[in-house]
Amino acid sequence: MTLSPPAGVPFFPPALFEADRTALVDVVREVGLDPEQRFILGRRTEAFEALLREDLKARDVVACSSGTSALALVLRALDIGPGDEVIVPAFGCAPLAASVAGTGATPVFADILPDSMTMDPDQAERLVTGRTRAVMPAHMFSVMADMPRFVELAGRHGLRLVEDSAVAQGGVLRGVPAGLWGEAGVYSFVQVKTCGMPGEGGVVVTRDAELGARVRMLRNHGQLAGQRFVHHAIGLNSRFDEIQAAFQTHRYAGFPARLARRAEIAAYYTERFTPLAGLGVVPPPPGPDGRCYYVYTVLAQEREALGAHLAEHGVATHVYYPRPLPAHRAFAPYAPPGARWPRAEEAARRHLALPVHHMLSDAQVEHVADLVCAFATGRS
Numbered sequence: 001m002t003l004s005p006p007a008g009v010p011f012f013p014p015a016l017f018e019a020d021r022t023a024l025v026d027v028v029r030e031v032g033l034d035p036e037q038r039f040i041l042g043r044r045t046e047a048f049e050a051l052l053r054e055d056l057k058a059r060d061v062v063a064c065s066s067g068t069s070a071l072a073l074v075l076r077a078l079d080i081g082p083g084d085e086v087i088v089p090a091f092g093c094a095p096l097a098a099s100v101a102g103t104g105a106t107p108v109f110a111d112i113l114p115d116s117m118t119m120d121p122d123q124a125e126r127l128v129t130g131r132t133r134a135v136m137p138a139h140m141f142s143v144m145a146d147m148p149r150f151v152e153l154a155g156r157h158g159l160r161l162v163e164d165s166a167v168a169q170g171g172v173l174r175g176v177p178a179g180l181w182g183e184a185g186v187y188s189f190v191q192v193k194t195c196g197m198p199g200e201g202g203v204v205v206t207r208d209a210e211l212g213a214r215v216r217m218l219r220n221h222g223q224l225a226g227q228r229f230v231h232h233a234i235g236l237n238s239r240f241d242e243i244q245a246a247f248q249t250h251r252y253a254g255f256p257a258r259l260a261r262r263a264e265i266a267a268y269y270t271e272r273f274t275p276l277a278g279l280g281v282v283p284p285p286p287g288p289d290g291r292c293y294y295v296y297t298v299l300a301q302e303r304e305a306l307g308a309h310l311a312e313h314g315v316a317t318h319v320y321y322p323r324p325l326p327a328h329r330a331f332a333p334y335a336p337p338g339a340r341w342p343r344a345e346e347a348a349r350r351h352l353a354l355p356v357h358h359m360l361s362d363a364q365v366e367h368v369a370d371l372v373c374a375f376a377t378g379r380s
């Protein structure tokens with residue numbers, strides 16, 4: 001097989017917002033010169049929340065300052081705090097554990113499933129105690145967690161179900177959008193996420209109007225809208241920016257097409273990589289149900305060598321979580337002595353993320369796939 005010369009395939013799009021540059025400048029001018037002089041939580045934020053609410057058929061969508069603070073707001077709105085336990089996956093991003101610890105509650109780490117890398121419902125169930133208040137599965141890379149099982153588990157044990165859907169905006173499992181399986185879910189708009197924007201932001205999405213109202217109050221220092229300096233609860237400053245709201249509203253129309261392009265690239269990769277499973281490179285479980293291609297990861301027996309091979313040929317890759325959450329110093333106090341999470345450890349050792357963003361050309365995508373195939377077959 002002949003490989004084309006290094007094409008330079010970046011992991012993230014180098015000019016993500018270039019096509020919308022005029023719109024962005026217009027929005028800055030419009031908000032900046034608006035006689036209202038309102039830069040947070042104004043009518044543009046309300047319009048953006050309404051757009052998402054109608055699109056998702058959610059009861060409420062509350063825009064806030066990041067995906068991380070969206071999780072914090074949900075946990076606070078559910079009154080989770082000291083003495084409570086919340087079951088979270090042992091593999092994933094720091095906010096999963098940090099948001100729980102931040103309330104004073106204890107994150108309890110459950111091992112993951114080997115193929116989807118999402119929390120294993122059986123492992124989670126084994127960790128339920130009299131103190132467990134909530135279970136918080138997270139969708140991982142491109143695969144939604146087994147939400148039907150978590151709904152059933154939460155129902156049986158009388159637990160609250162919070163969905164860390166920060167990476168899965170646009171994903172749908174059995175007809176239900178990511179974020180609406182639990183009592184509340186979140187999306188993150190940080191630039192690298194599928195509906196990213198040039199700055200920090202996120203939302204809480206919920207089927208529960210009362211919970212939505214509580215989150216709305218907590219995001220602005222425990223105040224009700226239109227009633228300043230009256231604090232009903234200890235809240236946060238987690239407000240949303242009017243410029244970003246207008247820009248996100250503008251870009252939302254193109255979101256399905258961007259997601260579809262990611263799914264198309266992922267489907268091509270998976271088709272090419274499925275025959276490599278016996279050769280030490282395993283693609284994620286195929287879609288489309290319950291998939292959302294934020295990140296496309298393979299599990300590679302020789303992860304470092306595969307990454308180096310791709311880098312030599314100009315292809316950038318990424319290792320997201322080189323160690324399980326309980327193996328971090330920050331979360332060690334929540335790791336019971338001697339406990340192990342073998343599948344999380346395996347995923348941390350093996351996963352390698354390939355470029356899957358919507359701005360890749362077909363030639364770039366083929367180049368990446370050719371290189372991975374050549375690596376796997378060359379080693380057998």
Ligand SMILES: *Cc1c(COP(=O)(O)O)cnc(C)c1O
Nearest residue numbers: 066067068093095166167188190
């Ligand atoms: C990105 C992410 C978050 C946090 O979102 P921010 O907007 O970056 O704060 C939370 N959970 C998961 C699974 C994420 O990937």
